[in-house]
Amino acid sequence: MKRTVPLAIAAVTGFVLIVSYFIPYTQSWGEEAMIWFDILAAVAFVLGGGNLLKTHLQKISNRRAGWGFSIVTVSAFLITLYIGFSKMGVNPAEKFPEFSWSGDYLTESGGFGWIYHHIYLPLAATMFSLLAFYIASAAFRAFRAKNTEALILLGTAFVVLFGRTHAGIYVSQPVVDWLTAISGAEAGSLAGLRLDRITSTITSIFVLAGNRAITIGIALGIVSLSLKVLLGIDRSYLGSEE
Amino acid sequence: MTDRVSFRVPLLAITIALAGLAPQPARAEAEPDAKAAQQTTAPQPPADVTAIDRPDDAGDGIIVKWTLSKDDVKEVTEGKTRKVVRYEILRRESQEDKFTLAGEATFQKSSFVDPQCDRTMSYLYQIVAVEHEDSKSLAVQSAVAITPILQYWDTRRTWFLVILVLICGAVILFIQLAKSGMSLKVRKIAGLEAVEEAVGRATEMGRSCLFIPGILDINDMQTVAGITVLSRVAGLAAEYDATLEVPTSRSLVMTTARETVQAAYLGAGRPDAYNEDNIYYLTDEQFGYVAGVTGTMVRDKPAACFYMGAFFAESLILAETGNSIGAIQIAGTAMPSQLPFFVAACDYTLIGEEFFAASAYLSGEAHQLASLKGQDVGKVIGGGLIIVGCLVASAASLLGGDDTLAHSIVSFLTDNVLGDKGFLP
Numbered sequence: 001m002k003r004t005v006p007l008a009i010a011a012v013t014g015f016v017l018i019v020s021y022f023i024p025y026t027q028s029w030g031e032e033a034m035i036w037f038d039i040l041a042a043v044a045f046v047l048g049g050g051n052l053l054k055t056h057l058q059k060i061s062n063r064r065a066g067w068g069f070s071i072v073t074v075s076a077f078l079i080t081l082y083i084g085f086s087k088m089g090v091n092p093a094e095k096f097p098e099f100s101w102s103g104d105y106l107t108e109s110g111g112f113g114w115i116y117h118h119i120y121l122p123l124a125a126t127m128f129s130l131l132a133f134y135i136a137s138a139a140f141r142a143f144r145a146k147n148t149e150a151l152i153l154l155g156t157a158f159v160v161l162f163g164r165t166h167a168g169i170y171v172s173q174p175v176v177d178w179l180t181a182i183s184g185a186e187a188g189s190l191a192g193l194r195l196d197r198i199t200s201t202i203t204s205i206f207v208l209a210g211n212r213a214i215t216i217g218i219a220l221g222i223v224s225l226s227l228k229v230l231l232g233i234d235r236s237y238l239g240s241e242e
Numbered sequence: 243m244t245d246r247v248s249f250r251v252p253l254l255a256i257t258i259a260l261a262g263l264a265p266q267p268a269r270a271e272a273e274p275d276a277k278a279a280q281q282t283t284a285p286q287p288p289a290d291v292t293a294i295d296r297p298d299d300a301g302d303g304i305i306v307k308w309t310l311s312k313d314d315v316k317e318v319t320e321g322k323t324r325k326v327v328r329y330e331i332l333r334r335e336s337q338e339d340k341f342t343l344a345g346e347a348t349f350q351k352s353s354f355v356d357p358q359c360d361r362t363m364s365y366l367y368q369i370v371a372v373e374h375e376d377s378k379s380l381a382v383q384s385a386v387a388i389t390p391i392l393q394y395w396d397t398r399r400t401w402f403l404v405i406l407v408l409i410c411g412a413v414i415l416f417i418q419l420a421k422s423g424m425s426l427k428v429r430k431i432a433g434l435e436a437v438e439e440a441v442g443r444a445t446e447m448g449r450s451c452l453f454i455p456g457i458l459d460i461n462d463m464q465t466v467a468g469i470t471v472l473s474r475v476a477g478l479a480a481e482y483d484a485t486l487e488v489p490t491s492r493s494l495v496m497t498t499a500r501e502t503v504q505a506a507y508l509g510a511g512r513p514d515a516y517n518e519d520n521i522y523y524l525t526d527e528q529f530g531y532v533a534g535v536t537g538t539m540v541r542d543k544p545a546a547c548f549y550m551g552a553f554f555a556e557s558l559i560l561a562e563t564g565n566s567i568g569a570i571q572i573a574g575t576a577m578p579s580q581l582p583f584f585v586a587a588c589d590y591t592l593i594g595e596e597f598f599a600a601s602a603y604l605s606g607e608a609h610q611l612a613s614l615k616g617q618d619v620g621k622v623i624g625g626g627l628i629i630v631g632c633l634v635a636s637a638a639s640l641l642g643g644d645d646t647l648a649h650s651i652v653s654f655l656t657d658n659v660l661g662d663k664g665f666l667p
Contacts, residue, residue, distance in 0.1 A: 022399050024300035025392060037461050041494055048493030048523035055522045066541055120527070127529035131555060134562040134587075142586035211578055214594045218576040220620040221598025222463045223406065224413050224613045229466060233417065234601055234610065236473035237466055237502055 003238045013037075014230040052077060083111040156202060163199030171195070285313040285326045285371040287379035288352075293367050293388040301361030301392030306331055307353045311371040311379060314349050324349060326371045330378070331356070336364040336387040364389045401659045408623060413616030420612035428611050433572050433590035434603050437471075437548075440570045441478040444545035450485040451475065452544040454535060454560060456551020456575070457491045457528055460498050463598075464576050468551035469495070469502050470601035471574065475548060476506035480515055488521040489538060491531040496523045532556040536563040549573040549588070550597070553580045561587035574600060631655055 013033050020030030056070035082088075087101040088111035096102035105112050145151045162168045172195040180190050191197060228234035288308040296303030313325035331354045333344035344367070347354045359365060364387035371379040420426060444451045453475055455468040472488065479486040486503065490496040500521045507516035524534040536559065539547070547564040549557070549571070557573075557580040564571045565587050573584035574592030584591045592600060595617065602610035634655070638648035 022396055022403055023394060024298060024396055025394060027300055034461075041459060041492070044493035044497065045526075046493075048496060048526075051493075051496065051523045052525075055519065058519070066537070069537065120530075123533075124527070124529040127532050127559070128555060130559055134558045138558060138562055138583065138586040214578050214581070216621070216624050217593075217595030218578075218598070220409065220617045220624075221467075221576070221595040223409050223620070224617045225463060225467055225470075225598045225601070227410050227413055228602075228610070228613055231414075233613070234470060234605075236505075236601060236605070237469040237498060238505075 003235060006238055007232050007235065011230050011232065014226065049077075049081075080112070080115055083115065087112070089114070159195060160199050160202055163195035163197075168195035168199070283373075284377050285373050285379045286311045287382045288314075288329065288369045288371055289382060291367060291369050291382050291384045293365065293384045295388060295391045296355060296357075298393055298396045298398050299390075301390045302357060302359050304356045304359050304365060304367075304388055304390055305353060306356060306367045306369070306384070308369045308382070310350065310352050314371065316350060325373055327374065328372050329354075330370045330372055332368040332370065332381065334366050334368075336366060341366075341368050341381075359390045361390045361392050405623065405659075409616065409620040412619035413613050416612040416615040416619075417609045420608040424612075426608060426611050426615060428603065428614055431592070431596050431599065431603055433574065433592045433596065434600055436570070436572055436590045437475060437604065438478055440546035440548070440572060441475065441482055441484055443570055445482040445484040447545045449545035450487050450542060451479055451546040451548065452535075452539065452542075452564075452569075453486060453488045453548045454551070455488065455490060455495055455499060456549075456553055457531060457556065458552040459492045460494045462552055464552040465492075465495060467576075467598050467601065468574070469498055471548070471550045471597075471604065472499060473502045473506050474601070474604035476503040477510050480507040480510035480512040483512070483515065486520060487538070487542070487544065489524050489531075489535050490521070491524060491526055491528075493523055496521060528554065528556060532559050535560060539563050539567055539569075543567045544569055547571045549575070549584065550592075550600070551575065553577055553584075558583035558587060564588075627655070627659070631660075 013036075016026070016033050017030045020026040020028075020033075053074065056074045058064075059070040060067045060074070084105060087103070087105050090101060090103040090105055090107060090110035090112075092098070092100050093102040093104070103110070106116070107113050108117055139157075143150070143154045143157055145154050162171075172193070176190050176193050179185075179193065180187060183190070192201070225234065229237070288311045290309040291306065292308070293304050293306045295301075296305050308329070311326050311329075315325070318324050326349050328349060329347045329351065331344045331347065332341035333356060334341045344356050344358075345354055356365075356367075366387050367384045368381040370381045416424075441451055453472050455472060456462075456465050458465050460466065460469075476486055478484075488496075488499050488503065490499060500518050503521055504513075504516050504518070507513055524531050538544075539560075540563065544564075544567075547560075547569045549560060550573070553560075553575050554577065557575070557577075561571060561573065561584055571588040572590045572592070573588040574597035575581065575584065576594050576597055578594070581591065581593055585593075599614050599617070602613055605611075631652070634648050634651045638646060638652045641648055643649065
């Protein structure tokens with residue numbers, strides 16, 4: 001029973017979504033199914049918030065490694081929650097000027113908006129900026145010319161990276177001009193050898209072809225797994241019957 | 243007295259009437275002048291307004307078409323402003339008197355889709371070419387009222403359904419064949435073979451395993467695929483008595499993961515070793531989640547890291563942090579843009595379809611493995627269409643012209659099977 005009911009819900013919802021894709025009359029059914037999921041996810045957020053508090057309070061209570069960070073997490077969570085719910089600092093809406101809490105809680109003048117714009121966004125941007133350093137370190141490892149394949153990868157990466165800069169055009173244009181002059185070819189006929197053009201050929205033909213092959217494989221994988229989930233052949237995500 | 247009053251009243255009335263009438267001829271003259279002036283400055287109206295039912299919809303759309311105003315030119319000469327800036331599309335239900343604004347279209351647009359119609363009503367449309375609020379053309383009306391029609395089948399998606407039925411049919415057929423005892427051979431997937439090695443290594447080192455099920459919710463197929471892999475990893479962790487930690491970025495994924503891991507521990511005969519506190523929620527926010535997970539990695543130094551699900555910009559931050567702590571790393575995702583990052587930073591990467599095959603592969607059950615054979619049929623269909631398409635397109639290009647058989651086949655394939663009206667609507 002514990003697995004049958006969720007399986008039935010998943011199967012019915014899945015088939016409704018498939019049918020709504022092909023039959024215009026049932027389009028709204030699919031939209032409604034997704035709204036139900038959104039409601040479910042919103043309610044489940046309470047579970048997540050509760051779990052966050054429980055995990056970190058336990059950590060603080062047991063003085064486990066890094067419990068100081070847990071104090072910061074719990075404090076930040078509760079303060080943000082309070083400011084968000086109380087709409088602290090929010091200007092009233094034009095329609096209801098007598099109610100101080102009637103304005104949008106996300107406005108920058110409000111406490112929640114201020115936290116979002118002046119604390120959350122800079123912190124997120126800091127984390128995101130780490131990516132630049134990690135790309136450099138990962139590229140350093142990936143482009144080591146250990147064998148023929150790695151050498152081809154390195155060469156291609158060099159052409160693509162260099163071809164995307166102005167320097168790529170600046171350096172390769174004289175070479176193309178020189179080749180045109182010595183071969184006696186028509187002016188402009190060898191322009192395809194310029195680094196930016198080679199980059200364009202690599203990305204729009206070779207990379208695109210590989211990407212499409214991966215995408216076709218992904219689409220087939222999704223069809224197969226979805227079918228197994230809908231038909232109840234793969235139930236490993238449902239937990240046990242007990 | 244009475245006589246005088248009675249005489250004065252009509253006199254006053256006549257005087258007032260004359261006074262009131264006196265300026266009127268002047269105004270009456272002025273109005274045609276203003277109208278004429280407006281007509282000379284206002285844009286020319288559009289023509290041939292027609293309204294048709296939008297095909298393949300639930301009876302809620304009407305397409306309105308018109309011929310552009312003569313003043314709506316493609317290129318405006320330098321120094322001049324555009325005479326027609328936009329078109330206003332006005333609509334009225336057939337039993338109503340007044341037209342109301344249904345939408346607007348920019349210059350050089352000769353059609354508009356009205357998506358908010360009721361299939362029990364009939365509608366009439368008017369189009370007005372607009373230069374600015376005080377300079378509008380005369381309204382041109384559609385000849386007949388149109389009623390939107392409910393279609394029971396979206397014909398644009400017929401080919402998509404045909405291909406879907408073929409692939410699903412092949413999957414089901416191979417599952418049935420496997421159940422009846424047909425032997426199957428599936429190639430080895432190095433990344434999945436390494437799962438046992440990774441969990442075993444973590445056990446030997448006395449360190450934990452970290453499983454990241456992506457950052458999307460459970461309604462995404464990649465998350466479901468990740469959870470199915472988690473089931474097998476948890477089974478191995480239970481068997482080897484290794485600690486498995488699963489930080490999630492969605493509450494529903496946390497609950498699902500808990501159920502799955504608990505079932506796996508139960509299946510391995512170790513229900514007592516299951517600790518639900520090891521599967522916890524961090525935050526929905528992408529980089530907040532990354533900060534939390536990388537913090538755990540640096541502090542706890544897990545020996546094995548699994549990244550199975552949907553990832554975005556955080557993929558490389560996670561994988562490089564894992565690499566820096568010396569963990570054995572196995573990743574699987576269907577996000578093509580993140581695959582290079584995982585390939586560069588992880589020991590093994592499940593690319594696209596391998597990731598979705600993981601559950602069947604790790605289960606080792608014949609009927610699950612058979613679904614992979616069904617996928618192969620899909621590849622054969624896809625490959626066949628690509629080869630036919632390339633050959634016919636090359637032939638059409640070599641033969642030239644627009645009316646050759648090869649050209650017709652290419653048009654049919656691109657428009658009906660693959661294009662806007664087919665596989666990729």
